[in-house]
Amino acid sequence: MERKEFLRNSIIGGASFMVPDLTKMRRSYSNSDQPFHLNYAIHDGMFKNSAGDDLLDQIRFAYEHGFRAIEDNGLMGRSPERQQQIGDLLGKLGMQMGVFVLEKGGNGANTLAAGKQEYLEIFLKGCRDAVEVSKRCGGKLTTVVPGDFERNLPEGIQTAHIIEALRKGAEILEPQGNVMVLEPLSDTPDLFLRTADQAFAICMAVDSPSCKILFDMYHIQRNCGDLIHNIDLNFSQIGYFQIGNNPGRNEPGTGEMDYRNIFKHIYTSGFRGVLGMEHGKSKPGKEGEQTLIQAYREADNFL
Numbered sequence: 001m002e003r004k005e006f007l008r009n010s011i012i013g014g015a016s017f018m019v020p021d022l023t024k025m026r027r028s029y030s031n032s033d034q035p036f037h038l039n040y041a042i043h044d045g046m047f048k049n050s051a052g053d054d055l056l057d058q059i060r061f062a063y064e065h066g067f068r069a070i071e072d073n074g075l076m077g078r079s080p081e082r083q084q085q086i087g088d089l090l091g092k093l094g095m096q097m098g099v100f101v102l103e104k105g106g107n108g109a110n111t112l113a114a115g116k117q118e119y120l121e122i123f124l125k126g127c128r129d130a131v132e133v134s135k136r137c138g139g140k141l142t143t144v145v146p147g148d149f150e151r152n153l154p155e156g157i158q159t160a161h162i163i164e165a166l167r168k169g170a171e172i173l174e175p176q177g178n179v180m181v182l183e184p185l186s187d188t189p190d191l192f193l194r195t196a197d198q199a200f201a202i203c204m205a206v207d208s209p210s211c212k213i214l215f216d217m218y219h220i221q222r223n224c225g226d227l228i229h230n231i232d233l234n235f236s237q238i239g240y241f242q243i244g245n246n247p248g249r250n251e252p253g254t255g256e257m258d259y260r261n262i263f264k265h266i267y268t269s270g271f272r273g274v275l276g277m278e279h280g281k282s283k284p285g286k287e288g289e290q291t292l293i294q295a296y297r298e299a300d301n302f303l
Contacts, residue, residue: 033066036300038263040243041069041098041276049286056089063093065293071098071276073143076126076133087137097139098274099181099214099240102126104147107185111147113192115161119147123165127172127180134178141240141274143214144169144180148190158192163205170208181214181239186222194223196234203237212239216278221246221257228265235269244279251292252299254282264302 042062044055051061059070070090075083090097103126104110110119123144130142146162153161169180182199185191193199199213215238221227231238245255252259266275277296281288 033064035066035068036296037303038267038300039069039096039272039274040067040296040300041071041096041274042067043071043073043277046277046281046292047289050289056085059086059089059093059095063095066297068094069096069098069274071100071274071278072137073099073101073278075100075137075139076103076129080136083133083136087139090138096274097137097141098276099141099143100130100133100137100139102130102142102144102180104144107145107187108148108190111150111192112162112165113147113153113158114150115153115157115164120165120168124168124172127169130180131173131176131178134176140178142173142178142180144182145185145191146182146193149192159202162192163202166202166206166211167208170206170210174208174210179210179212179239181212183214183216183242184219184223185216186219196220196224196230200234200237213237214240214242216242216244217257217262218242218244218246218249218279227257227262231262231265231269235271238271240273240276241266241271242276242278248282249279250282251277251279251295253295259299260302263299267302 042058044058047058047061051057055072062070072086075086078086087097102123104123110122112119112123134140134142144166146165150158166180166182173180182193182202184193184195184199186194193202196213196215203211203213213234215231215234217227220230224230243252243259244250245252245257245259248255281292283291
């Protein structure tokens with residue numbers, strides 16, 4: 001090779017070496033510990049391999065990695081002292097409490113569709129207890145699943161029973177600024193509430209700011225599909241989102257659902273509430289937890 005050609009090739013090679021790799025720079029930014037664009041909520045056990053079994057330590061770990069909310073389905077089953085500890089730590093860190101499940105005996109149990117007074121009283125006690133729990137933890141949102149079908153009654157009658165019960169629950173919650181969010185589920189066909197439009201109609205009939213939809217995207221994808229269109233149709237009544245890919249119900253990037261595009265749509269629609277990470281992890285141990293964090297960084301990188 002002639003000296004002139006050698007020098008020319010060396011300069012070209014050197015120049016390419018010195019040019020910053022923008023892909024790597026973007027990847028480095030996406031791996032930072034800055035807060036996310038949307039407010040994703042971890043749950044107990046999500047980071048136990050990295051932070052230990054204590055939920056308080058998991059909250060601190062989550063904060064250090066950019067998460068600013070938690071949800072805790074079993075919060076009402078914890079001691080009042082523990083509820084207060086969780087609320088105090090969230091307040092100190094400037095984090096939010098997402099949903100906790102209103103106790104009524106289980107998803108299908110004591111169904112409000114039946115119109116039975118004893119079931120109604122269980123539900124209303126759960127509403128009163130939820131108000132007290134919210135005072136300790138700082139969270140205002142409580143998940144409600146109306147229960148199973150009451151197969152011996154027409155569906156319209158069951159719907160009317162549910163609306164009546166929820167109106168009475170709203171009378172307890174609304175003065176305190178608490179909100180029950182109704183969750184359509186895909187777990188079993190025995191559950192009465194299964195679609196977003198069904199929940200929308202019930203919320204409109206209850207007609208209270210304390211009755212909204214919990215739009216669990218995993219369940220809606222399984223029962224309805226057409227996810228973004230369904231978000232738009234029901235948006236005015238959505239009080240909370242939950243996340244989970246399908247199939248598998250794991251973190252974004254593990255299934256058919258394009259969460260980067262979904263998150264962008266939710267963000268540009270103006271939602272600034274909490275999105276619960278109600279899903280598992282595709283990999284075990286600390287590796288799975290780091291994979292989950294990176295999956296959220298990638299899905300949240302939509303601006």
